[in-house]
Amino acid sequence: MTVGIFGGSFDPIHEGHVNLAKYVLDHTDLDEVWLMVSPLNPLKPQGYVATNEQRLEMARLAVEGIPGIRVSDFEFHLPIPSYTYKTLTELKKAYPDIDFRLIIGGDNWANFGKWKNPDEILNEFGIIVYPRPGENLPGPTSNVQRPTSNAMILNAAPQMPVSSTQIRHLFQSHSTENAPHLNPKVSNYIHSYHLYT
Numbered sequence: 001m002t003v004g005i006f007g008g009s010f011d012p013i014h015e016g017h018v019n020l021a022k023y024v025l026d027h028t029d030l031d032e033v034w035l036m037v038s039p040l041n042p043l044k045p046q047g048y049v050a051t052n053e054q055r056l057e058m059a060r061l062a063v064e065g066i067p068g069i070r071v072s073d074f075e076f077h078l079p080i081p082s083y084t085y086k087t088l089t090e091l092k093k094a095y096p097d098i099d100f101r102l103i104i105g106g107d108n109w110a111n112f113g114k115w116k117n118p119d120e121i122l123n124e125f126g127i128i129v130y131p132r133p134g135e136n137l138p139g140p141t142s143n144v145q146r147p148t149s150n151a152m153i154l155n156a157a158p159q160m161p162v163s164s165t166q167i168r169h170l171f172q173s174h175s176t177e178n179a180p181h182l183n184p185k186v187s188n189y190i191h192s193y194h195l196y197t
Contacts, residue, residue, distance in 0.1 A: 002029055003095075004128055005088070006103040007036040007075070010055050012190060013062045014167055015181040016160030018069070020130055023157050024103055025068045028128060033103070034072045035059050036087070039080055049168060050195050052076060061185040085117035088125050101126045126150040130157040171196035
């Protein structure tokens with residue numbers, strides 16, 4: 001079994017995240033995509049607006065009923081901060097029968113050499129890269145390109161039309177009757193808990 005790890009704060013999760021996860025699942029050899037909700041860093045108390053549990057619940061609501069996409073709180077149980085390589089190695093210990101791949105945006109790919117243990121991540125796990133809005137990923141504009149045997153570039157993956165920051169600003173300005181690119185269940189959850197206002 002092969003699983004892609006798509007990490008993020010998901011504060012809040014929106015349809016761009018979900019559509020990308022579905023695209024990666026449909027256009028690679030992955031059996032599942034796990035949305036890995038990043039824990040709140042105690043050293044950055046203003047880093048996220050919603051709590052760990054709220055962001056986790058919104059992610060679960062957003063992917064409810066979608067085959068092959070799961071939400072994970074695995075990083076919540078690791079020391080903070082947990083570098084990506086540490087998370088992946090701990091995942092491999094916990095699930096030795098699963099092959100893991102890391103899903104990252106083109107902005108992270110451009111700076112990947114500055115990450116902690118980048119060669120180990122690439123060689124031991126492998127990477128799937130998707131474009132950020134306005135980005136030109138290296139290589140031709142074909143659907144899939146492999147610059148190395150362990151890195152797959154999805155040039156044709158859908159680009160996220162909105163950011164979580166933009167959605168938070170909409171809620172802050174009370175302009176959210178029909179919040180764009182937001183699952184109605186997630187929107188209702190945000191209203192119910194008065195998040196971002």
